[in-house]
Amino acid sequence: MGISQTASRTAGWLTDEELRQLDCIFNPASVAIIGATDSSDRVGFNCLEAILMGGFKGKIYPIHPRHKELLGLKVYAHLEEVESPIDLAIIALNQYATVEMLETCGRLGIAGAIAVAGGYKEMGAEGEELERRLVAISRRYGIKVIGPNTLGLANTHANLNATFYPLGLAKKGNLSIISQSGGVGRSIVEKATDEGLAISKWIGVGNRACLEFADFLQYLDYDPTTKVIGVFLEATEDARRLVQVAGEVAQHKPVVIFKAGETEIAQQSALTHTGSMATSHKVYTDIFQQFGLISVGSVAELVAACKALLIGQVPAGPRVGVMTHTAGPSIIVVDELAKRGCVLSSLGAQTVERVRTLIGPNVPVILKNPLDAAAFGYQPEQYGQVAEVFMADPNVDLLLAMHALHKNWRFPAPEIIRAKQRYGKPTVTCYIANVEGAREHMEMMHREGIPLYITAEEAAWGAAWLVNYARRKGRREKR
Amino acid sequence: MGISQTASRTAGWLTDEELRQLDCIFNPASVAIIGATDSSDRVGFNCLEAILMGGFKGKIYPIHPRHKELLGLKVYAHLEEVESPIDLAIIALNQYATVEMLETCGRLGIAGAIAVAGGYKEMGAEGEELERRLVAISRRYGIKVIGPNTLGLANTHANLNATFYPLGLAKKGNLSIISQSGGVGRSIVEKATDEGLAISKWIGVGNRACLEFADFLQYLDYDPTTKVIGVFLEATEDARRLVQVAGEVAQHKPVVIFKAGETEIAQQSALTHTGSMATSHKVYTDIFQQFGLISVGSVAELVAACKALLIGQVPAGPRVGVMTHTAGPSIIVVDELAKRGCVLSSLGAQTVERVRTLIGPNVPVILKNPLDAAAFGYQPEQYGQVAEVFMADPNVDLLLAMHALHKNWRFPAPEIIRAKQRYGKPTVTCYIANVEGAREHMEMMHREGIPLYITAEEAAWGAAWLVNYARRKGRREKR
Numbered sequence: 001m002g003i004s005q006t007a008s009r010t011a012g013w014l015t016d017e018e019l020r021q022l023d024c025i026f027n028p029a030s031v032a033i034i035g036a037t038d039s040s041d042r043v044g045f046n047c048l049e050a051i052l053m054g055g056f057k058g059k060i061y062p063i064h065p066r067h068k069e070l071l072g073l074k075v076y077a078h079l080e081e082v083e084s085p086i087d088l089a090i091i092a093l094n095q096y097a098t099v100e101m102l103e104t105c106g107r108l109g110i111a112g113a114i115a116v117a118g119g120y121k122e123m124g125a126e127g128e129e130l131e132r133r134l135v136a137i138s139r140r141y142g143i144k145v146i147g148p149n150t151l152g153l154a155n156t157h158a159n160l161n162a163t164f165y166p167l168g169l170a171k172k173g174n175l176s177i178i179s180q181s182g183g184v185g186r187s188i189v190e191k192a193t194d195e196g197l198a199i200s201k202w203i204g205v206g207n208r209a210c211l212e213f214a215d216f217l218q219y220l221d222y223d224p225t226t227k228v229i230g231v232f233l234e235a236t237e238d239a240r241r242l243v244q245v246a247g248e249v250a251q252h253k254p255v256v257i258f259k260a261g262e263t264e265i266a267q268q269s270a271l272t273h274t275g276s277m278a279t280s281h282k283v284y285t286d287i288f289q290q291f292g293l294i295s296v297g298s299v300a301e302l303v304a305a306c307k308a309l310l311i312g313q314v315p316a317g318p319r320v321g322v323m324t325h326t327a328g329p330s331i332i333v334v335d336e337l338a339k340r341g342c343v344l345s346s347l348g349a350q351t352v353e354r355v356r357t358l359i360g361p362n363v364p365v366i367l368k369n370p371l372d373a374a375a376f377g378y379q380p381e382q383y384g385q386v387a388e389v390f391m392a393d394p395n396v397d398l399l400l401a402m403h404a405l406h407k408n409w410r411f412p413a414p415e416i417i418r419a420k421q422r423y424g425k426p427t428v429t430c431y432i433a434n435v436e437g438a439r440e441h442m443e444m445m446h447r448e449g450i451p452l453y454i455t456a457e458e459a460a461w462g463a464a465w466l467v468n469y470a471r472r473k474g475r476r477e478k479r
Numbered sequence: 480m481g482i483s484q485t486a487s488r489t490a491g492w493l494t495d496e497e498l499r500q501l502d503c504i505f506n507p508a509s510v511a512i513i514g515a516t517d518s519s520d521r522v523g524f525n526c527l528e529a530i531l532m533g534g535f536k537g538k539i540y541p542i543h544p545r546h547k548e549l550l551g552l553k554v555y556a557h558l559e560e561v562e563s564p565i566d567l568a569i570i571a572l573n574q575y576a577t578v579e580m581l582e583t584c585g586r587l588g589i590a591g592a593i594a595v596a597g598g599y600k601e602m603g604a605e606g607e608e609l610e611r612r613l614v615a616i617s618r619r620y621g622i623k624v625i626g627p628n629t630l631g632l633a634n635t636h637a638n639l640n641a642t643f644y645p646l647g648l649a650k651k652g653n654l655s656i657i658s659q660s661g662g663v664g665r666s667i668v669e670k671a672t673d674e675g676l677a678i679s680k681w682i683g684v685g686n687r688a689c690l691e692f693a694d695f696l697q698y699l700d701y702d703p704t705t706k707v708i709g710v711f712l713e714a715t716e717d718a719r720r721l722v723q724v725a726g727e728v729a730q731h732k733p734v735v736i737f738k739a740g741e742t743e744i745a746q747q748s749a750l751t752h753t754g755s756m757a758t759s760h761k762v763y764t765d766i767f768q769q770f771g772l773i774s775v776g777s778v779a780e781l782v783a784a785c786k787a788l789l790i791g792q793v794p795a796g797p798r799v800g801v802m803t804h805t806a807g808p809s810i811i812v813v814d815e816l817a818k819r820g821c822v823l824s825s826l827g828a829q830t831v832e833r834v835r836t837l838i839g840p841n842v843p844v845i846l847k848n849p850l851d852a853a854a855f856g857y858q859p860e861q862y863g864q865v866a867e868v869f870m871a872d873p874n875v876d877l878l879l880a881m882h883a884l885h886k887n888w889r890f891p892a893p894e895i896i897r898a899k900q901r902y903g904k905p906t907v908t909c910y911i912a913n914v915e916g917a918r919e920h921m922e923m924m925h926r927e928g929i930p931l932y933i934t935a936e937e938a939a940w941g942a943a944w945l946v947n948y949a950r951r952k953g954r955r956e957k958r
Contacts, residue, residue, distance in 0.1 A: 040887040041858060049886070095843060118853060119843030127843065166886045181807015183911055186883050187934060190913040234810055260810045263817035269810045269849060298936055299811075300779070328660015331713055331739045331748045332778075338742035364574060364598030364606065370748060374597060379520060404665050407528070407645045408519040432662055434669040435914045455666060457777055 012241045014218050021144055022219045025112030026201060027158045028087030029058045032079060032110075034101055035092035036062035036070055043116055044092035046164040047152070048073075051090075054154070054161030054169050059084060079104050086110045090152065090162055095119030095127070098148065099134050106141025114162055115148035121207050122149060131209050138210040150206025151182030156199050157225050163204070173198020174227035175310050176220045178213060180205055180234045184260075184299065188230060191303045194435050195453075196442040197310065200225040212238045214245035221249040228310045230302050231257040234270035239284065247291030254309040254469050256294040258302040259284050292472040294465050301461050304453065308462030311451040313426035314470045319345040320463055321396035322370035323386055325377035326404050329432060329456035330370035333400060336460030342467050344369050351393040358385050378406070384415025391423035397470075399425060400463045402456070404432035411441050417448045426466060430459035491720045493697050500623055501698045504591030505680060506637045507566030508537045511558060511589075513580055514571035515541035515549055522595055523571035525643040526631070527552075530569075533633070533640030533648050538563060558583050565589045569631065569641055574598030574606070577627060578613050585620025593641055594627035600686050601628060610688050617689040629685025630661030635678050636704050642683070652677020653706035654789050657695045659684055659713045663739075663778065667709060670782045673914050674932075675921040676789060679704040691717045693724035700728040707789045709781050710736040713749035718763065726770030733788040733948055735773040737781040738763050771951040773944050780940050783932065787941030790930040792905035793949045796876035798824040799942055800869045801849035803881035804856035808911060808935035809849035812879060815939030821946050823848050830872040837864050857885070863894025870902035876949075878904060879942045881935070883911035890920050896927045905945060909938035 014022070031051060035044035048062050052071060060073055061082045067075040076082050079089070079101070089105045091098045095117040105113050120131035131148070138145045146153055152163035156172040163182070170189055175197050179185030182204045189199060201223065203216050213236060220226040229249065236242055246255045261267040262281045288295040294309075296302045320342055324330045334344065352367045359365055359376045366372075371390070377383045383403070390399050399419075403411050411431050420427045429445055429452045431438050438454045445452040453459040493501070510530060514523035527541050531550060539552055540561045546554040555561050558568070558580070568584045570577045574596040584592050599610035610627070617624045625632055631642035635651040642661070649668055654676050658664030661683045668681065680702065682695050692715060699705040708728065715721055725734045740746040741760045767774040773788075775781045799821055803809045813823065831846045838844055838855045845851075850869070856862045862882070869878050878898075882890050890910050899906045908924055908931045910917050917933045924931040932938040 043854065046885075046887055053886075117843075123843045123845065165883075167884070179807070181805065181810070183803070183805025183881075183883050184807035184811065184935070186805075187808060187911045190884070190911060190916070190933065194913045232807065234807065260807070260814060263814050265817050265823065266810050266814040269806070269813050299934060300936070324662070326660065326662025326665075327748070328658070328663035328711065328713065328739070329666060330662075331660070331745050332663065334748050335739060335742050335745040338744050344744065364602045366602065375522065402662075404644075404662050405646070405669070406525075407532075408525055432666045432669060434673045437669070454669065455778060456663070457779070 012214065012244065014215055019219055019222045021111050023223070024087050025144060026153070026155045026160070028160065030061065030084060030086050031056065031058065031162065032061040032063055032082065032086045032089045033092065034063040034079065034089055036064050036067070036075065038067060038070055043164045046166050047090050047092045047116070049166035050161040050163055053166045055159040056161070057159055061086065079108060087112070088162065089113040090116070092116050092164065095130060095148065099130060099137065102134060102137045102143065102145065106137055106143040110143060112144040112146065114146045114150065114152045115206070116150060116152065116164060118149040120148050120209065131207065135209050145210040146203070147206035148209060151185065151204035153204065154202040171198035174200050174225060175230065175306050176201040176223070176226040177230045178203045178205060178216045178220070179232040181232060184232045187299050188232065188303060191299055192306070195303055195307050196439070196446055197303070197307055208236065212236070212241065214238060214241045217245050217249050217255065221252055227253060228306050229253055229255045230306045231255065232302070233257055233259045234261055235267065239287070243287050243291045243293070246293050250292045254294060256296060256302055256305045256309070256465070257288055258296050258299065294469065300458065304458040304461040305465035308428060308451050308466045309469060311446050311449060312428060312462065312466050313449055314466055314473065315397040315426045316470070317397035318343050318467045318471055319395055319397045320400055320467065321345045321390045321393065321398070322400045322402070323373060323377070323390055324370055324402035325373050325383070326402065327370070327372040329402055329430065330372065332456040333402070333430070333460040334370060336457055337464050340464035340468060342464050345393065345395040345397070348393050348395055351389055354389045355386055358382065358389065378409040380410055380412035380415050383412040384419060387416055387419040388422065391419050391425050396425065398463055398466060399427045400430070400459060401427060402430040402459070405437050413441055413444050416450065417445070420448065420450060428459055428463040428466070429453070430456055491693065491723065493694055498698060498701045500590050502702070503566050504623060505632065505634045505639070507639065509540065509563060509565050510535065510537060510641065511540040511542055511561060511565045511568045512571065513542040513558065513568055515543050515546070515554065517546060517549060522643045525645050526569050526571045526595070528645035529640040529642055532645045534638040536638055540565065558587060566591070567641065568592040569595070571595050571643065574609060574627065578609060578616065581613060581616045581622065581624065585616055585622040589622055591623040591625065593625045593629065593631045594685070595629060595631065595643060597628040599627050599688065610686065614688050624689040625682070626685035627688060630664065630683035632683065633681040650677035653679050653704060654709065654785050655680040655699050655702070655705040656709045657682045657684060657692060657699070658711040660711060663711045666778050667711065667782060670778055671785070674782055674786050675918070675925055676782070676786055687715070691715070691720065693717060693720045696724050696728045696734065700731055706732060707785050708732055708734045709785045710734065711781070712736055712738045713740060714746065718766070722766050722770045722772070725772050729771045733773060735775060735781055735784045735788070735944070736767055737775050737778065773948065779937065783937040783940040784944040787907060787930050787945045788948060790925050790928060791907060791941065791945050792928055793945055793952065794876040794905045795949070797822050797946045797950055798874055798876045799879055799946065800824045800826070800872065800875035800877070801879045801881070802852060802856070802865055802869055803849055804852050804862070805881065805883050806849070806851040808881055808909065809851065811935040812881070812909070812939040813849060815936055816943050819943035819947060821943050824872065824874040824876070827872050827874055830868055833868045834865055837861065837868065857888040859889055859891035859894050862891040863898060866895055866898040867901065870898050870904050875904065877942055877945060878906045879909065879938060880906060881909040881938070884916050892920055892923050895929065896924070899927065899929060907938055907942045907945070908932070909935055
């Protein structure tokens with residue numbers, strides 16, 4: 001359920017009407033590309049090609065005063081020539097012309113615009129003045145503006161690539177991303193692709209002159225195809241509203257935030273990027289924690305956490321059982337779990353006895369958690385037996401099962417799946433391989449609700465954030 | 480030059496003869512696989528198949544009392560039946576039989592043995608006693624023992640896969656890895672493969688009953704095909720010798736160490752893995768720093784650092800120039816550089832002027848480091864021009880050039896290569912893409928001595944460790 005059930009906008013919240021307006025922008029029936037042109041060097045060309053490469057099914061109106069046809073589409077000399085209504089205008093003009101054009105868009109009743117150009121607040125006094133004019137126009141006409149200074153947005157479910165990166169869209173799915181940087185946002189998508197994840201929305205917030213992080217968070221809460229939200233944040237003056245809204249959203253959908261700028265020098269870089277003042281990094285991360293958000297330290301951890309929350313199952317408690325046939329990676333796992341406040345299960349006496357019976361008295365294994373079943377665990381059937389014993393232990397809330405690619409000892413996918421189905425316990429897997437070598441098993445496990453990672457670090461991050469999300473959820477439900 | 484020039488072994492150092500003996504083990508003319516058998520479930524079978532899959536060109540002697548032929552090879556009932564000399568024996572028997580067999584190996588004058596089985600020091604008093612017997616036999620006969628409790632070793636240059644993981648060997652190259660864990664060692668190789676790196680030696684040290692980290696470090700220093708050494712360490716009682724030897728080796732070849740067990744609970748896990756007591760993690764990392772070693776915090780950072788040191792060029796000073804057309808990732812870079820004590824170049828007035836002339840007066844760009852050339856920098860030729868201006872600045876010791884995969888704005892590979900050739904300055908690149916999408920450019924740049932990473936974090940780690948290596952080297956040379 002969406003969090004905005006009120007009819008009129010209360011401080012900091014979009015109204016239902018505004019949410020519907022944003023939904024129209026993300027699912028437009030028609031798109032105008034203003035400044036579309038014929039040179040692949042230019043942003044305008046790339047915006048048009050991106051729309052086509054995304055496979056957009058609605059009406060496409062390239063706008064340019066001199067061209068007649070571009071990429072097989074009729075070009076309109078002026079926006080006013082388009083007789084049908086336009087839902088989304090992508091403005092690929094310089095910063096000054098963008099503001100003029102926004103006025104036209106507003107007058108024509110267009111729902112939303114993407115202002116691609118930079119040259120506003122991040123450029124000092126003159127730019128600030130220009131940005132104020134842009135905001136005033138947006139308010140006057142009620143037109144929603146994404147940016148300025150942004151790569152744009154995408155919605156796989158609408159086959160909409162409204163960015164100037166003409167690439168095929170990611171697979172349709174339920175992870176949505178809000179990024180203060182186009183480049184980091186792209187990096188998240190690339191990593192998510194390697195991790196076998198499928199995307200819903202992608203939003204480059206740019207300077208956030210009219211729409212802030214908080215607004216997009218509220219929209220993604222409202223959006224039924226979004227199940228998990230990943231956020232890359234450099235800095236914002238709107239931190240209070242951000243955490244308040246994100247905290248509310250997190251009651252329904254996990255919100256994972258990677259805040260850059262831990263060092264002072266990086267904070268200065270952020271300032272000249274999107275013109276935002278930086279608050280102390282620690283202030284941010286402490287507040288994130290307080291508001292039940294998931295605060296991570298890198299793109300890789302952001303994607304790992306989103307993956308677990310998207311594919312995995314939330315555990316009933318915080319106790320993790322780790323089993324492996326190779327001990328070293330499980331030490332890395334224990335480290336990463338501990339750093340994130342997770343608890344290792346104390347195995348029950350019955351579990352120890354049952355594992356000993358399975359393994360036999362002479363196999364040199366110390367029965368503890370993590371359990372290194374070593375040679376015994378190389379066989380898939382035996383691995384599966386131990387996994388089931390672990391799952392049956394009431395002290396285990398989540399099983400983290402580790403394996404390494406081997407020619408003759410296959411990854412025990414069916415056995416782990418069967419164990420999970422039988423005991424219904426959340427499971428995370430680590431399969432040490434390279435990206436290509438793991439792909440098939442990754443898809444297989446993901447279909448069964450079991451996230452599979454190729455490194456110990458990432459598997460631990462996934463498990464840890466599932467546990468922490470469960471904890472925070474539990475705390476909220478008890479209130 | 481090797482570091483052991485003395486004729487007789489002095490405390491903590493292998494003699495020249497011992498180094499030659501190790502070299503014979505890593506480059507054997509003949510290998511015996513003791514316990515080779517016909518079931519792919521068993522370690523003995525996998526050891527034999529691994530030797531075959533590695534493409535070993537020397538003599539292979541499978542040893543088993545009952546089999547006559549295995550995988551097309553004649554099987555010998557007993558080791559004594561082999562009439563030719565054996566350089567390396569891979570013992571795939573249980574822990575008790577391994578010790579007995581080692582005695583036979585020693586008596587027959589075999590240079591070295593890999594003791595695969597676990598069940599020694601890591602298993603308490605009885606295991607400790609067994610390990611003492613193993614050590615005594617090794618000393619008595621002068622046979623070098625790798626392990627016990629190890630995956631084994633590999634040497635791509637000898638087509639030798641002496642592990643029980645029958646996989647094709649990695650590409651022949653100059654990165655060597657010493658790992659206290661087979662699984663983490665495998666993980667390093669998998670990641671290195673995704674990063675386009677080629678390997679020389681791979682060593683699973685196991686319980687280090689006879690050969691310690693320090694011994695392998697000394698050997699790899701002596702080994703001409705090793706240029707960079709990556710180490711995964713859980714714990715060792717031999718920390719003093721480790722850092723002394725590693726510090727010496729680091730005078731000739733970079734040594735990158737990932738020490739696991741930052742948390743106390745992970746240290747306990749390490750204890751039951753290879754039976755080693757843990758010293759405080761901070762004590763280790765402080766000492767590493769003191770001895771000029773490169774101390775990293777994850778498998779990913781280990782591989783990133785090794786990649787830079789293997790492929791890249793060591794800068795003359797610590798000042799990094801960062802250029803990009805997408806600002807966000809450069810903020811991550813600045814953060815990661817700053818955390819590792821790097822300095823951002825202050826651009827000279829001439830550089831600023833020249834960049835402004837290139838970009839033109841109206842393009843909204845703040846000229847600073849990192850330089851976000853944004854729209855201007857999307858064109859490869861223009862990107863190359865800015866890169867050359869950066870390189871020409873005497874304040875820039877190393878250029879970190881960032882880009883993101885785009886259909887129409889290709890990665891400026893030839894331009895960056897030309898700039899590097901013209902100015903001869905060390906260069907690191909970040910190309911935001913997924914593993915598959917970056918492969919071609921990665922190979923192209925690596926051939927030119929320019930490491931290419933697909934994430935901002937890893938690119939920064941690479942640059943930072945090049946800078947830090949240069950600094951330590953400089954400090955040593957001044958002494």
